[in-house]
Amino acid sequence: MRANIFSDMTWFTPSVLKLAQLLATLGAVYGYVHTSGLKARQISAHEMSTSYDYIVVGGGQSGLVVANRLSENPNRSVLVVEYGYFDDNPAQVEPSSSFPVSLPQKDLFNATSVPQPGLNNRLGQVLAAAVVGGGSTINGMVFDRGSAEDYDIWERFGNPGWGWKHLLPYFKKSTTFTPPRPELAREFNITWDAERAYGNGPIRANFPDWQWPTLKIQWDAWREIGMPVNVEGAAGDAWGAYWTPSSMDTSYRRSYSRTGYWDPASTRKNLDLLIGYRVNEVLFNSGKRATAVTIQERDTPNNASRITVRATREIILCAGWLHTPQILQRSGLGPRARLEEAGVEVLVDLPGVGSNLQDHPAFIIDYQYLTDLFPNPSSLTDNTTFAAWANEQWIQRRGPLSMGITNSLVTAPLVTLPNYHTVLQKGYTQDVEAYLPKTYSAQQVKSFITQRDILLASFPRLNNGVVEMIFAGQPGTFIILMKPLSRGTTLLNTTDVYAEPIIDYNTNINPVDLDIMVSTIMLYRRWMSTKAMERLTPVETFPGLNVTTNEQIIASLKNTMQSGVGHSCCTAAMSPRELSGVVAPDLTVYGVIGLSIGDLSVVPIIPATHTCATVYAIAEKAADLIKARHAS
Structure with a gap:
């Protein structure tokens, strides 16, 4: 049975559970259905050509x-092979589908981690x-990016061309921004910088039509304790503290890779999509050039x-943090000892394949506001008159039900936390x-020490957040560690290489x-103890005053x-080969020809952000790099 975010009710404490319930039960009925014509180039296996210019896994x-x-380019043929299917449920594009409220099991792989000692042997x-x-x-449609420092760290790790100034054009290329309605912006002092941050891309970034009144007090409380506030x-x-849009269009529906990138391209005659198929291996010729893939239903x-x-x-692996390294390992690229144990012929010994696993571990701290403002998030479930009004507003695509999880974030620098010197x-x-991990070689230990030194040198800087706290008017929140030092692995199951990999996050091992996290909880309690918060009379309910x-x-x-919030990454890292890198800065896999990676597995060090916008930037840059290689 899959271990998931709902595996024990201590994860959802009362105010967070209430928010989850109201989001899950309201707003989903006013959806729309994707039209079947948008899947024109979805093919069956017998309609597939025997050869394409590019295969995207x-x-x-x-x-x-x-x-x-x-x-x-109409002269280039492209095949996409996808394990999953289309999700045509109208509710899946509504704000109420935001993670962690709604996670359809049919849209997830059935994978579990090994027991985590740092979680008292619970599964991650x-x-x-x-x-x-x-x-x-x-995902939760929180559409933020890391700080410039997050990406400059990648460049310092031996990846020229992957710093902030190089990635910003791709962030802009992927996104179109719509400002919030003026009245809402004035009331809540919502700020943004469209010229510096956004372009004219396929994914829509938008603010909802509503914010809860209590949010104003929360912003005042952050300022009171000296948390830096940024415009954009x-x-x-x-x-510090800043506003961020949601990945939704102007009708407050999910804007995502399907609507932004697939739908507009789906009628191209040179693009085929095969769904419901697993890619088993990449095949190579005697010169170690990738020539084909094997697939099965x-x-x-x-x-x-x-x-x-x-x-x-070229073959481009975009199978994600979990299956990109698995396909590499099944194809003979990975740590020699593991491949030999699994009976896989070693093509290239790449120790870093399947290591360096990172996510954003999360904890919920919960409070109750004894004198909350009205309306507040609980009003949607506790006040029938307000709930009826909210539903009437939503018929016109307005009001509280246009909200996702949050548009306000604090990504706190280490220097804002108590005891940061320690x-x-x-x-x-x-x-x-x-x-x-015990599987790490001496080379991998050296690689991590290099990572650690880069991270710790960056930690004292104000422009580098290490922990996130979302706030949207509710008293409880997620406290999310954004720059963990623990590292995990996702390695071949040596008894069945086609089973899900052996996943070990090593959460809290470091x-x-x-x-x-302890220092962040202290900071959060200080925030709740401010003069501004007195009006709400906050009382801690979890973990509790004792x-x-x-x-x-x-x-x-x-x-x-x-162990994380769905931001797993870094398992086929971009870094120098002598630092256990898997791909070079041009995203080609070391030791072979004609094979590259274009997904989040190439990230060397996890950025302090929800990863969605970063994935778009990586993939946009990957496409440009591939085009440049095959320009003739």
């Missing part, structure tokens, strides 16, 4: 971007999308009929190898991660934290 978020851009939830459009189909996070200033036995499809120019000292002086010492807080963290 994965029709998730990144794969649809790459396929769209490559098929812009595995969130990997199996649906056309990938994670953009089921998407312009490279995603640290999903949910069939491993010995079922297979089809081989050739690629004359955290830094522990990070520099600890025995690094003791906290890394004690620095827990120290940062949980005060570091040891007590850590015990609560281990009992209730989750």
Whole structure:
């Protein structure tokens, strides 16, 4: 049984559970259905050509971007092979579908992690999308980017051309921004910088038609404790407190890879999409050039009929953090010892394939406002008159039901947390190898030490957030660790290479991660104790007023934290080969020809942001790099 975010009710404390319930039960009935004509180039296996210029493995978020851009040239043929199916449920494009409220099991892979010692041997939830459009189909629609420092870190790790100034054009290329309605912007002091941050791209970034009145007090409280406030996070200033739009169109429907990239390209005669098929391996010739993929219908036995499809120019893996490294390993690219144990012939010994796994571990702290303003999020379930008004407004696509999770974020720099000097000292002086996966080679240990040194040198900077707190008027929130030092793995199941990989997040293995979370809880309590908050009379309900010492807080963290929030990445990292890199800065896989990666697995160090917008930028840049390689 899949371990997921709902696996124990301590994860959803009362105010957060109430918010989840109201989002899940309201607003979903006024959806719309995708028209069948938009799937014109969806094909069956017998309609597939035997050869294409490009094969894109994965029709998730990144794969649809790459396929769209490559098929812009009518003289190039493109095949996309996707394990999942289309999700035509009208509710899935509504704000009420926001993660973590709605996670359709049919849109997810059935994978579990191994028990996590840092979570008292609970399983870490595995969130990997199996649906056309990938994670953009089921995520929370929080459409933010990391700070400039987040991406400059990548460049410092040996990846020229991947800093903020190089990625900003691709963020802009992928996105079109619509300002909030003027009255709402004035009332809540919503700020943005469209000229610096946005372009004219396929994905729509928009603010909802509503914010809760309590939010004004929350903003005042952040200012009171000295949290830096920025005008626009998407312009490279995603640290401190800032506003961020949602990935929704002007009718407040989900704007995602399917609507933005697939639908406009779906009638192109040079673009084919095959759904419901698994890619087994990439095939290579004697010169180690990728020439084809083998595929078979999903949910069939491993010995079922297979089809081989050739690629004359390039194969691009966009199968995500979980399956891109798995396909590489099944194809003979990965850590030698693991491949030999699994009986896979080693083509290229790449120790980094399937290692370096990172996500954003999360914890919920909960409060109750005894004297909350009206209306507030609870009014949608506790006040029938207000709920009826909200539903009437939503018929006209207005009002509270246009909201997703949040449009207000604090990504707190380490220097805003209590005891940050102690955290830094522990990070520099600890025995690094003791906290890394046992499968790590000496080269991989060296690679992590390089990562750690880059991260710790960046931590004292104000323009670099390490932990996130969302706020939208509700008293409780997620506290999310954005820059963990723990590293995990996703490695071949050696007894069945076609089964889901063995996934180990190693959540909280590095004690620095827990120290940062403890300091963040202290910061949150300080925020709730401000003069501004007195009007709301906040009372902590979880972990509770009796949980005060570091040891007590850590015990609560281990009992209730989750391994991530669906931002898993970094398992086929872009970095120098001598630092266990898997792909070069041009995203080609080391040691072979004609194979590249265009998804979130190439990220070397997880950015302090919800990853959706970053995936679009990576995939847009990947498409340009591929086009440049095959310009003649």
